[in-house]
Amino acid sequence: MTFCYTEIEDCWTSQLAEQLGRSVANLGIPATGALSHANVYQQFVKSRYTPKIVLWQFLFNDPIEDARHRSRLDFVPARPITPWLHDYSATYSLVKHFIQTLGKTPISQQVLEESSLKPISDGKVTIGVNPEWAVPWDAERFARGMAIGKQAILETRAAVERAGGSFVLLIFPDVVELYYHIFKQHAVSDPDLALVRRAAVRKEMLAFCAAENLRCLDVHEALAQHIDEQLFYPDDYHFNAAGNRLIAAAIADFLR
Secondary structure, eight states: OOSOSSOGGGSHHHHHHHHHTSOOOOOOOTTOOHHHHHHHIIIIITTTOOOSEEEEEEOTTHHHHHHHHHHHTTOOOOSSOHHHHHHHOHHHHHHHHHHHHTTOOTTOOOOOOGGGOEEEESSSOEEEEOGGGGSOOOHHHHHHHHHHHHHHHHHHHHHHHHTTOEEEEEEOOOHHHHTHHHHTTTOSSOTHHHHHHHHHHHHHHHHHHHHHTOEEEETHHHHGGGTTSOOBOTTSSSBOHHHHHHHHHHHHHHHO
């Protein structure tokens, strides 16, 4: 969501730089959570730069990524070596990305298992979703990932503030939560399961912000006013140029 699958000038980070008249560096990495964000700051940013503001973007699936990455930190590669290459080799990831994007349409260049996504529409907006996203997830693993992520956020906020900067947590909605009125028409099993879980994660993060006195922006509030507009790619679950512009405007207003 931060890396962006738009043209670079349409990405919310580029739009934010233009709207605020400030330099904005985009360090978003696909398929990562809080652990990776913290490592990027500690190992790359802190030793080279002193940003005035660090924007940390959170999506509800970050805890799953954190639980997955945490379990691999002490992974000893064995045959097959693919899991280790996936986590630690930039060359492997780039080559895999290139191969997988060869068959993609120009609409979006996100790497997906296309067969899992189904385009659905309410006549005005078309979204690409997996109808099985309502199926329950591993609650214990998710809770473990949330704990890991919160700790990473607090540690990074402390490091940013020690360096004289400000830390801001941005909570993004996903396509199911924002366009639930469309998703529920095609979901497998009870579609409310999908919405309840996502809303619960957002509520938990907002409570976390209040308890820890974190500066937080719930981007969902700004985007929810535009659910009759196409804010995601129709064959993808990432924001298109229009969605990125709205995100940038909401963040700019918040920072001002």
